[in-house]
Amino acid sequence: MAALFFDIDGTLISEYTGEIPESAQEALRAARANGHKIFINTGRTLCCLPPSVRTFGFDGLLCGCGTYLLYQDQLLLESKIPFDRGLELIEAMEVCGIEGFLEATGEVYFPGRASRFEELERSKRYMMELGFSSENSMEGKNFLYDKFFVYTDEKSDKERFFRLLGADIEPIDRGGGTYECVQKQYSKATAIGYMQEYLGLDRDEIYVVGDSANDLSMFRYGGHGIAMGEHDPVLDPYAEYVTDQVERDGIRKALQHYGLI
Numbered sequence: 001m002a003a004l005f006f007d008i009d010g011t012l013i014s015e016y017t018g019e020i021p022e023s024a025q026e027a028l029r030a031a032r033a034n035g036h037k038i039f040i041n042t043g044r045t046l047c048c049l050p051p052s053v054r055t056f057g058f059d060g061l062l063c064g065c066g067t068y069l070l071y072q073d074q075l076l077l078e079s080k081i082p083f084d085r086g087l088e089l090i091e092a093m094e095v096c097g098i099e100g101f102l103e104a105t106g107e108v109y110f111p112g113r114a115s116r117f118e119e120l121e122r123s124k125r126y127m128m129e130l131g132f133s134s135e136n137s138m139e140g141k142n143f144l145y146d147k148f149f150v151y152t153d154e155k156s157d158k159e160r161f162f163r164l165l166g167a168d169i170e171p172i173d174r175g176g177g178t179y180e181c182v183q184k185q186y187s188k189a190t191a192i193g194y195m196q197e198y199l200g201l202d203r204d205e206i207y208v209v210g211d212s213a214n215d216l217s218m219f220r221y222g223g224h225g226i227a228m229g230e231h232d233p234v235l236d237p238y239a240e241y242v243t244d245q246v247e248r249d250g251i252r253k254a255l256q257h258y259g260l261i
Helices: 022-033 083-095 118-129 158-165 188-199 213-221 233-238 250-257
Strands: 003-006 037-041 060-063 068-071 074-078 099-103 147-151 169-175 178-183 206-210 224-227
Touching: 003 188, 022 037, 022 250, 037 188, 060 188, 068 188, 074 188, 083 099, 083 158, 099 118, 118 147, 158 169, 169 213, 188 206, 188 213, 206 213, 213 224, 213 233, 224 233
Parallel strands: 003 037, 003 206, 037 060, 206 224
Antiparallel strands: 060 068, 068 074, 099 147, 147 178, 169 178
């Protein structure tokens, strides 16, 4: 048995169509039919998973960069930023001229006011298109959350902000002045490590598939790293195999290459 861990955006879901291509769906079903376990391993929190992913039938949903692990409808792990620390981080954003949104398991908290960052406004619209809307804004400061995503520009004091993140929050550079901020003791790699121990797997039985910088930890950890045809070069030193783009049957080609289907 092998365990296959997939990123979502640009890996399973086309960034052009927003869908899982039919060839990828067929490949995933064939892998499961051959006795392999298939997992989502994503930076998205549970509420942000596209419906096509939630309903597909993955064996496990590893969300929030390792902070929420769901295996066959059983919650194995959940970690939230402590409430008081969460308040400090929101205040750090405010004093450093940084904007963003907070990601919880069941909700995403956006600023109540319009943002100067168009990308942040686009993220808010995207969540609404997914059918997700919240009456609560991050200014309410009365909730727990798992991780957060920030946008910076020339008006932002990034150096001070990174200092205020301290030893417990890791900023992952996502390019263009954006950072995915995650609890430091968790990552996509720790999610895989937990499942490896839980299922009693050898490292050679672990396959990871991704395309972006926040997949780096799982590429360093996995036995077999599969990079999509369009991927962040940071993955290259750890990619054992580069497949095609997801729209060009990349998932099927990769699983065929390794004899998994």
